[in-house]
Amino acid sequence: MHRISTFVLGIALLAFAAPANAQENQRPFSQCLAVAQTLPGATYANLTPDAIDWRIEPVAAGSGEVEIMFAGHSTYVITTPAGISIATDYNGWAGRVAVPDVVTMNKAHSSHFTLAPDERIGEVLRGWNFDGTPADHDVVVEDVYVRNVTTDIRNFGAMEPDGNSIFIFEVADLCIGHLGHLHHPLEDRHFAQIGRLDIVMVPVDGGLTLSHAAMTGIAQRLQSSILLPMHRRGAPLSSFIEMMGDKFLTDFVDDDSFTISARTLPRRPTILVLKGI
Template identity: 30%
Template structure:
């Protein structure tokens, strides 16, 4: 599966020519307007920086190789009283499971971890204020134990919401050897042989390319 970061919390997932966009945004400082094409669009919640579906031109219907699982969560630590609900989604195709955590605002419960199950790639908000902060994001990763972690929803001047922090606080919580800074905003993840445990790699994608 090919995973491409479009900035903020927006990703393009591609498998066998089928394209999924999740959490398209508008009005996020620094980022130019999104112009994407996809067969399907998913939004974790109804805020402007996650649900701007007008940025995505829908392609003709096609058979999808993806299965999509949803897990209910909240945008804050008060059961949604502050910012409402948030939908975690696991996108599976080609033997790869990618978990997009949306604007998760609280630790994952045992029930939520069980519902998500094993994931290969976790797309995790790390900037705090509206989501879990660096320490909270690390705890979420420790619970999920994915093979690969991609941080999202953080400020990298001049891009991103001005009230969230950068990615460095999150990266400092990992062994330096685990952190890989890729030269671009896209990578292809192939299914791994065997089911053994391994320490996650943290992939920092580059925007813009």
């Protein structure tokens, strides 16, 4: 199993819980929502010396480790320390996915969703609502909290409001995001709703979602420690990597999965290309 063993240096961002009108409707506390991104002129402070070397090597297993496996196209399978499995952009037929505990979906194409999910799946979280209202998920399953931020989606040339969702998975002190089938640049309000993302799954097709220029701009602003490419169609991956710039290291891994913890995030932002991408 591939593991990342370097330690992250930096400052913690202020986090807050979403307000609620009543105690019974209060949302779960989010450790990933960051006030700093919404403040004018605020920037992240990175205390990592550029001269510090880094490397990837095995580490001892720990109770706070999360496993992430690339299962195909836009589907990653996240397995939490408690053993909860989550499949992103689940379609029911593609990729090496058993019956997950939680699935998320987006409706851009049939490869990103299914209307007939296995009834054994405990939580089916669609990134859209059939009546056109924004999907709103705040789900806690054992040791993971799943929430979403809606974005618009192209539909026969026009933009359909709230047709896509960015899903955020908060587990083991990690903030993991999946951008879904993103069709437009994100606004400040989106970044504020997303908050901190330690790991982000980014479509790199170069046009079916967004151009490489637009997508790299989003990824650079998120400043995640690990960037996981997905939805690799069209433009070459090398073009995306080049546009991300020299602040991001690139590691091609001869495995389709790795384990990670909050303490073993890489010192420098890393594009991690798993086997099969």
